[in-house]
Amino acid sequence: MQLTPDVFLIGGGSFGFDMSSPYDCHVYAIRSGQELALIDVGTGLDNDSIISNMRQDHLDPGAVSQIFVTHYHADHAGGLAAWRDLTGARVHASVGSTPAITSGDAKAIGLEAAQRGGFYPTDYEFRACPVDVELAGGEPLPLGELTITAHNSPGHCHGHAVYHLTGGDRSYLFSGDCIFHGGTIILQNIPDCSIPDYAETMERLSTLQFDALLPGHLSITLRNGKRHVDTAVNAFRSLGLPRQAIQL
Numbered sequence: 001m002q003l004t005p006d007v008f009l010i011g012g013g014s015f016g017f018d019m020s021s022p023y024d025c026h027v028y029a030i031r032s033g034q035e036l037a038l039i040d041v042g043t044g045l046d047n048d049s050i051i052s053n054m055r056q057d058h059l060d061p062g063a064v065s066q067i068f069v070t071h072y073h074a075d076h077a078g079g080l081a082a083w084r085d086l087t088g089a090r091v092h093a094s095v096g097s098t099p100a101i102t103s104g105d106a107k108a109i110g111l112e113a114a115q116r117g118g119f120y121p122t123d124y125e126f127r128a129c130p131v132d133v134e135l136a137g138g139e140p141l142p143l144g145e146l147t148i149t150a151h152n153s154p155g156h157c158h159g160h161a162v163y164h165l166t167g168g169d170r171s172y173l174f175s176g177d178c179i180f181h182g183g184t185i186i187l188q189n190i191p192d193c194s195i196p197d198y199a200e201t202m203e204r205l206s207t208l209q210f211d212a213l214l215p216g217h218l219s220i221t222l223r224n225g226k227r228h229v230d231t232a233v234n235a236f237r238s239l240g241l242p243r244q245a246i247q248l
């Protein structure tokens, strides 16, 4: 589903538009010049649907050259190893999330807790994946004619990164599970979820300028996306908490 001249939505689950596995996050493709990049890849449970969605949009799955992952939770990163095998794409992840992705340790990626909570099938296994490019955060990288910059955004979990895409007809924030439509967030009862980190992250994001807010689940905003960050930052500043995006 083409969203803008540069960005396509090619997968997503039951907290989205049911385009692939019900467990998947939104999976985005960015087409820029000769480059084709993915932002998050879903669980890996239904790559066939993602591939067929790409073909419907006249995107060649084999041409994916770069993958950017927001965090190590299985709904976002579970398909990394399969996509890397399929395409040879270079996997980009934050320095903070790399150990968990490369080890695939079920506890470190929060899968153990999530399976206990009933979020994934009990037989689901996360395939560890090498990370080709570790991002410190703040370094602008060329992506065809566009520029993509990771920003560290811990809070939802350790090592979370959002991706700021600029240079096209509009600017974008791919926000993973950090900030959602309506200024909502996802706090979870897991050891690496942190309210103080979340509040600091939101202050940092409020300094970024962008038009479209493309989160990992739920509604998508193509203009005026910044207002959702403003809503969340105001809630934290008044010592409260933004609303939960998904009732757990």
Ligand SMILES: [Zn+2]
Pocket: 025, 073, 075, 076, 177, 216, 217
């Ligand atoms: Zn998620």
